[in-house]
Amino acid sequence: GFLTAEEKGLVNGLWGKVNVDEVGGEALGRLLVVYPWTQRFFESFGDLSSADAIMSNAKVKAHGKKVLNSFSDGLKNIDDLKGAFAKLSELHCDKLHVDPENFRLLGNVLVCVLAHHFGHDFNPQVQAAFQKVVAGVANALAHKYH
Amino acid sequence: MVHFTAEEKAAVVSLWAKVNVELVGGEVLGRLLVVYPWTQRFFDNFGNLSSESAIMGNPKVKAHGKKVLTSFGNAVKHMDDLKDTFAELSELHCDKMHVDPENFKLLGNMILIVLATHFSKEFTPQVQAAWQKLTAAVANALAHRYH
Numbered sequence: 001g002f003l004t005a006e007e008k009g010l011v012n013g014l015w016g017k018v019n020v021d022e023v024g025g026e027a028l029g030r031l032l033v034v035y036p037w038t039q040r041f042f043e044s045f046g047d048l049s050s051a052d053a054i055m056s057n058a059k060v061k062a063h064g065k066k067v068l069n070s071f072s073d074g075l076k077n078i079d080d081l082k083g084a085f086a087k088l089s090e091l092h093c094d095k096l097h098v099d100p101e102n103f104r105l106l107g108n109v110l111v112c113v114l115a116h117h118f119g120h121d122f123n124p125q126v127q128a129a130f131q132k133v134v135a136g137v138a139n140a141l142a143h144k145y146h
Numbered sequence: 147m148v149h150f151t152a153e154e155k156a157a158v159v160s161l162w163a164k165v166n167v168e169l170v171g172g173e174v175l176g177r178l179l180v181v182y183p184w185t186q187r188f189f190d191n192f193g194n195l196s197s198e199s200a201i202m203g204n205p206k207v208k209a210h211g212k213k214v215l216t217s218f219g220n221a222v223k224h225m226d227d228l229k230d231t232f233a234e235l236s237e238l239h240c241d242k243m244h245v246d247p248e249n250f251k252l253l254g255n256m257i258l259i260v261l262a263t264h265f266s267k268e269f270t271p272q273v274q275a276a277w278q279k280l281t282a283a284v285a286n287a288l289a290h291r292y293h
Contacts, residue, residue: 029271030271030274033271033272033274033275034271034274034275034278035278051270051271051272051275054271055271108255108258111259112258112259112262112274113262115259115260115262115263116262116263116266116269118263119263119264119266120263122259122263124176124177124180124181124198124201124202125180125198127177127180127181127259128180128181128198131181
């Protein structure tokens with residue numbers, strides 16, 4: 001399998017405590033703040049003129065929620081991430097034209113947000129398991145690119 | 147050359163003032179070795195790296211992590227002049243230590259994550275952005291003398 005039984009336990013244990021809607025909005029918001037060029041994909045979202053504007057933007061929160069719920073669904077199929085994200089991969093390539101590097105950036109931001117929320121509970125083993133997951137999801141999302 | 151705004155410099159400096167370099171340095175290097183196990187190859191003489199607890203408790207890892215993060219403190223003092231500040235270290239990492247520069251980005255990411263775990267109030271999006279910019283710039287400066 002993609003993760004060991006122990007890693008699956010660590011990931012599911014942490015994820016069970018995550019407010020997916022809230023963390024989604026925060027992860028997407030921080031992506032747009034920390035890597036400002038990513039704002040280009042969200043020009044229709046209104047005011048992205050400052051960190052505060054971005055973090056409180058209702059469309060950012062709504063879209064972040066959507067993205068992270070999709071990530072959460074993917075976690076249920078951890079041993080077949082490529083299958084789970086095949087359609088989304090095609091969408092991001094064919095319709096949205098998103099450079100797959102951005103999936104890695106979002107993964108990094110998500111790990112930072114989890115670290116921020118959980119503090120020392122986000123210990124090295126939990127971090128290692130999660131970094132494996134976000135890398136796997138990023139690869140799965142890039143898999144159907146052509 | 148990377149340009150840091152006054153706000154970005156202030157965000158970096160104010161957080162740095164609160165960092166326990168010894169503690170955070172050890173944790174950053176330890177987590178690098180746990181999360182990216184191939185990086186252990188650079189530290190063969192550090193003794194027991196056989197498990198997460200061995201790595202995180204290893205005194206050589208802690209000492210070297212402190213050394214690395216102390217050096218990073220130089221970056222905070224010379225944010226407008228990173229390439230010159232890290233010129234010698236860049237040559238050292240290339241010529242003597244043969245470290246793939248990709249590892250500097252990995253270490254930079256690790257610094258961000260450890261800061262996030264330690265600073266719940268202070269690690270705002272703006273602070274994260276300023277620190278992400280700094281670690282990326284230091285990684286570039288350390289790669290700059292590679293040949």
